[in-house]
Amino acid sequence: MQGSSIWQPQGRESVTPAKLDWRALERKWQKKWDWRKIHETDSDSRRPKYYVTAAYPYPNSPQHIGHARTYTIADVNARYHRMRGYNTLFPMGFHYTGSPLFAMAKRLREGDPEIVEAFTRIYGIPRSMQEKLKDPKSMASYFRDDIKKGMVEIGLSIDWRREFTTIDPLYSRYIEWHFRTLNQKGLITRGTHPVAWCPNDKSPVGVVDTQGDVEPEIGDSYLVKFEKDGVFYPTSTLRPETVFGVTNLWVNPKATYVRATVNEESWVISRETVGKLQHQNHKVVVEREIPAGELLWNTVRNPVTGNDFPIFPGSFVDPDNGTGVVMSVPGHAPYDYQALIDLKERYAGSAEAGPILQATNPISIIRLEGFSDFPAKDQIKKFEVKDQNDPRLEPATQELYSREFHDGVMRENTGSYSGMPVAKAREAIVQELTRQGKIETLLELRNAPVVCRCGTKCLVHILENQWFINYGDLEWKKLAHKCLDQLVILPEEIRAEFNYTLDWLRERACARTVGLGTKLPWDPSWTIEALSDSVVYMAYYILSKYFAKDWVVFKKFEKDTSELPDAFFNFTLLGEGAIDGVAKETGVPKRILSAIRTEFEYFYPVDMRHSARELVSNHLSFYIFHHSTLFPERQWPKGIVANGFVLMEGAKMSKSLQNIIPLRQGIARFGADPVRVGVLATAELGQDTDFSEGLAASIQQRLAILIGQARRLGAKKTAGKSKTSILDRWMISRLSIAVLTATNALDRLRVREAINIILYQLDNDAAWYKRRLGPRKPRSDNRDRILRRVLETRTRMMAPLAPHTAEEIWSRIGNKGFVVQSDWPEEVENERDPKAELAEALVRQLLDDTSEILKATGMTPKRIAYFTAADWKWQVYLKALKAAGEKNRQGDFIKEIMGDPLLRSLGKNAADYASKALKQANQMPDEMRQSRLQDGITAEKTIFANAADFYQREFKSPINVWKEGDTGISDPKDRARMSEPYRPAIYLE
């Protein structure tokens, strides 16, 4: 273990940390760990187990620094528990399911500049390699390999024997079992469901499938059907209640319309509407095309009022929005109002159209506080709209719609809805018109146009016979809640989010027609989608080890998975069925079956599931749901931890900002441990954390300094003196407290706090210790022995966080074996030394007070004298502490004090001090009062006298220490009188 190779040649005796070759150091220890297989974990009934899992990665791009956060936290947790004596399992797999791999490969094939740029510029993948990635599976295996290397390089303590992908035949077989079991429990349902759809790809589109990553929003709109001679003119609207205020219809004069039979009715709609209706399962037969001109100026009948009115040209009408036929409510819709004005102007001189237009005027049907009868007109003025194509119409409309919806009231001319709030009236009118067959609903993309990556405009499609997992099942919800209630959630604040999600989840589509994955066992035309096949795979890690290890036995199932019956899973995972029967049915030897069963029973449930915060509302909640129904209560998950994002130099990482550091590049540049600590050090769990090069560099320095310390101390044990000083005891006491708080912090995965204590806090203590000791005097103190002790304990605590550095230090200070396999230090009660702590606190306080006086006065001391409080003051002080606890009144207290003959002899002095002491005691927090009471009279004079040479060094001045009332005291300004317990008087000259 002579690691001189990790130092580059310039190293020499003076430690120059920047010269450390981190990669060599890391590789050295990773090799040794690997050689000794220390991360391979099997069941061991003699030891308690701990099972950690983290969300497996999706290999459609390399991982970056951000991904490292979840995995590093999981690894810290795993390593910490190993050192606490738990037989700890931390496995990893790869998620291939779904279409993102296809999508990514496709974008690469098509030369999508964003992707090519990212792969080339950010990830540094050579062009020649990119060729190979154009095939989805090659891409997956390439990135899988890259991600795995990254995980090894950053030092994750993973048992790689259990690795798998979600398209392995036996994994698919497992998911089939999973879904069949859910189905048997009645939790799979079938139904009809609207989705955003690309008619070209014939597939649903989500946010990742659209140009510009737009999330398609689906919403209902209403089709109010106007009529003329048995022909219907369905108009699309979000505000059916305004039908009372309709004065005309609009059609786009440049658009083409069709007459079509829709569900046995004759409709007039835009040409673009036909496809939309068909995708929503309407039967549409087009009879003929109608140019818009043919429709203009005709009249139609209002289905509610029965009035006839004309159809006008409106250039603002989008034939692709709704039906391309729009009802006009100029009193309350700014677009309509403006269009009417434009039209009147344009046809002012027309003998034909002029009169009709002049007769068309806004109708007021909604009363709205703060607006005139025609709010649309008010808005046009307010937003200074120029014409019907003015973009300011949009916000004008938005604002008015929302105001009217929330605060508007229907007027007298709206029949039975008169006096109703608008929101209520809308509901009522929809109900009534639906009954009369005068209204229908149309699903629309609210944020149209949404364009698929293939370039096609998306629309809403109703998928028939879609398969769902029914999270709405009430019994299931109850189970899930019960499971959640007994889960440890870190950070605890996100529990509310879980509760909300469990309540809110209902049917969720669980299968798609495209993408990689497992076919639905009873309907192979569907593939189980990615968020549904990834919720119980933690159990599969137990199986996968045996699938690999007993390869010969399981090989035949890989060729034909149907040979592996559900009985196998029911037995190994649920303990159902008799082993003999299962062995016979499967041909798997009993020995193996029972080994799997034993191992499963041993490791399950998962003790801590690590994931990112944004998965709370889907993956992690599904995880709870599925486990609660699939497994018995004793095998329900025990804990979930969800961490926030990693920011890069304060900004969100994004391909466009080019501020992504790929993990492996980061490791190469900064080293594994600096990256590990870097993603953990600046924020607590739930918070977003910020990574920066500066941070990584500074952590690297810090770690190198510790290695340097180890180097200086060397492997040889130093004898030191057997008798420890109070200062030595203080240092050990501080160490003991550090162990205690770091342990508490890691128990709750407060990793940031642990790093703070272990890497920084202890440095400050050690620095104080050395400063107090002063210049090194060989053989006269214990410093090397104590500092070695501190470093050794500290190294063990560093091991989960920065394992490579810890190993290096561990070996350099002469320890055998791996520090990562050593025991986590325990706080030793009798090493806590409150007296030493108190003494040092006093020494420090006096140092600060003296400095402050020097600073305020600007003087350079020729002599410094400290006067500690007289014994009688201590007596009064302690009595005051007691009295404050008992809520004594001031007067009574002073009387009591003056009852003491000795104190009475001191006269006013004693009374004054008594009143001051009581006041202080009353303001003190309870805890402090108690501890001071317990400490009793402190030997301040001794403490300060012992520190005299320290003060002398610090202030470069002679120091005298007296107790108030000592004989021979030199106190020209009579300052000793001002001394108080815990607050010696100071005299400077």
Add this chain to the structure above:
RNA sequence: GCGGGGGUUGCCAAGACAGGUCAAAGGCGCAGGGCUCAGGACCCUGUCCCGUAGGGGUUCGUGGGUUCAAAUCCCACCCCCCGCACCA
């Protein structure tokens, strides 16, 4: 809209659940000093304002309130971030 999280002293970030020891940890940055040939690193000191005696004043998004005492508890308001489904 619904739900969740947050706004702290130049920046980042603890503290808040359990109100007093909080002008408020720690890190970064900045300034001065030590060490050094020098730079870096390291160590010390300072870093809201005032102050020739360890003190005083004003601060924790804004405005109120409770309390002997509020960054912390209560109410109202303003602002920022995240999740909301067929997408991993």
